[in-house]
Amino acid sequence: MRLAAKLVLLFLVALLLIVGIFSYLTIQQNRQLAIAEHEKRASDIAATLQPSIQRAIAENKAAEIQQLMSQSAQLISQTRIRWVEFDSAQGNRPSVPRELIVTRRVTTICQPDPTGREFLYTYVPVEVGPDSDRHAGIEIASPNDDANDRIQRSLVSSLVALFCVATLSGLVILVGGFLMVGKPLNQLIEKVHDVGHGDFGQPVQVHSNDELGRLGIAINEMCDQLSQQRSKLQAESATRLATLEQLRHAERLHTVGRLAAGVAHEIGTPLSVVSGRAELIASGQLSDDESKESARTIQAEANRISTIVRQLLDFGRQSTPDRSPQNITELIQSTVNLMKPLLIKQTTKLNAQLPSQAILCNVDAGQIQQVITNLILNAAQSTDEDGQVTITASQVDATRPEDSADVAQKYCQVQIQDNGAGISDEDLQRIFEPFFTTKDVGQGTGLGLSISHGIVQEHGGWIDVQSERGSGSNFSIYLPMVQENDLENV
Incomplete structure (x- = not known):
């Protein structure tokens, strides 16, 4: 309706301008017509009086002229008819300058x-x-009332x-504008709003052969293409x-394989104890109390x-990501x-310096454990004999590097x-690139740090690296903590 109102206003302004110009020309025409009629009438009167005036002038009878x-x-x-001398300063001088x-x-x-x-x-x-140098006439x-009345009637007629x-045209434009412009335009606007909210389903119904109809067809085609693209992107x-x-x-399985040797060694000791104790019990040489022990x-x-x-099984098991408030220190x-x-x-x-209080973060425990494991293994591999890896956890106030x-x-x-060999400046710029590795062939896939970086980013955090060649490395993982209002729901 706003567009229709603007069209009506524009039309009325144009109409007012046209009528104004027409009225002005009509008034000027009436004035010229009144002047022409009065001039013709005056010329006829003067033509009738002129012979008598010239005779009176010839006989030098000035009084007869006035009479x-x-x-x-x-x-x-x-x-009013007067005899005037144009150059006279008084007496019979003209009424106008x-x-x-x-x-x-x-x-x-x-x-x-x-x-x-x-x-x-x-x-x-x-x-x-x-031979006279006198100018007379x-x-x-006569009053110009007829011309003024005519002009007034013309103005009234024009108004x-x-x-x-204006009234008839305004009604026609309003009704026609609402039906032909306003209603289809509102449908197009509503459809654009639906597209902005991701709804591409219902096509816009604009049944006209004008520009609005073609725009509606174009929007429907655009929605079909967007819907197809969205489905493709989702897939x-x-x-x-x-x-x-x-x-x-x-x-993760690759890491499990690397852990297997350590786990085998860890299991070997308790298995030896179990085997030795079982042999003692089987020998029958133990008393009842010793057998129970x-x-x-x-x-x-x-x-x-x-x-x-x-x-080890929990670490290697593939599961659907499931984020929940987790105590990072326990993890x-x-x-x-x-x-x-x-x-x-x-x-x-391996030294762990962890605080006694809980640090809660909304994370997937398996994914974050995978990140920590990858970083610990990388740190251990960068050290020589008697190397040292230290892991700490704390609460800090920080801002994202890009914000x-x-x-x-x-x-x-x-x-x-760690106190290992460190990372060169050139390699430090590429450590999170997929398949980038400085290890020997068969020692790594080049995906560990890239996957760890992606997991932390998906959790709303980031990884910061500080390293110097020959002085070890320090990897810092930043994870958003659970807010206080979320703690009430935990």
Whole structure:
């Protein structure tokens, strides 16, 4: 409706301009017509009086000329007839300023009299004599009331016509604009809003052969294309996510393989205890109390073996990502317990310096454990004999590197520091690239850090690396902490 109102307003302005120009031209035409009629009438009167005036001039009877003017004025209603001398300073001087009169032809001038009433003054020059330098003529004046009445009637007619045409045209444009423009345009606007909210289903119904109809067809075609593209993107995204999850699981299994040697060594000790105790019981040389004690020892070592195997299976099991508030310190401690046997075999010391209070983050426990495991294994591989890897956890106020202007928020910072060879500046720029590795062939896939980086980013965090060649490396994981209002729901 706003567009229709604008069209009506534009039409009315144009119509008002046209009527105004027409009225102005009509008024000017009426004025010229009134002047022409008065001039013709005055010329006829002057032509009738001129022979008598010239005879009186020839006989030098000036009084007779004035008497002739008075008699003629009495015969013609609402007309004043005077004998004027154009150059006279007083007496028979013209009623209008001398400079407005052309003495050698008929001149008509419109001017108000002293009372304010508008008169038409026509001056018809009359030859006084061939040798005379006097300029005289007949002044014929009459009110301009007919012309003013005509102009007033013309204005009233124009205004009435303008009102009627404007009203009728406004109604036609409003109704036609609503049906032909407003309603289809509202449908197009609603459809655009639906597209903005992701609804491409219902096509817009604009049944017209004009530009709006073609626009509606174009929008429907665009929606069909967007719907197809969205379906294609969803399918590709699902495939990408599935592939990414498979890569993560493959990397996890690769890590499980690397852990197997340490786990085997860790299981070997309790198995030897179990075997020795079982042989003693089978020999029958133990008393009842000693047999019971050996049985309890066997049970304890079996539970220890079961715990180690369960931790390894939990780490390697492929599962659907499931985020929930997790205590990061417990998650780190569980990972350290799983990693220690392997690092002991490699003569690398693993230290965990964890706070006593819980640090809660909304994470997928398996994915974050995979990140920590990858970083610990990388740290251990970068060290020589008697290497040292330290893992810490704390609460910090930080801002994302790309949003340094934002307000700092609370993050859990997990630092994994080693005293190994460090990373060169050139390699430091590429460590998170997929398939980039500095290890020997067969020692790594080049996906560990890339997958870890992606997992942390998906959790709303980031990984910061500080390293110097020959001075070790420090990997810092930042994970958003659970907000206080979310803690109430945990």
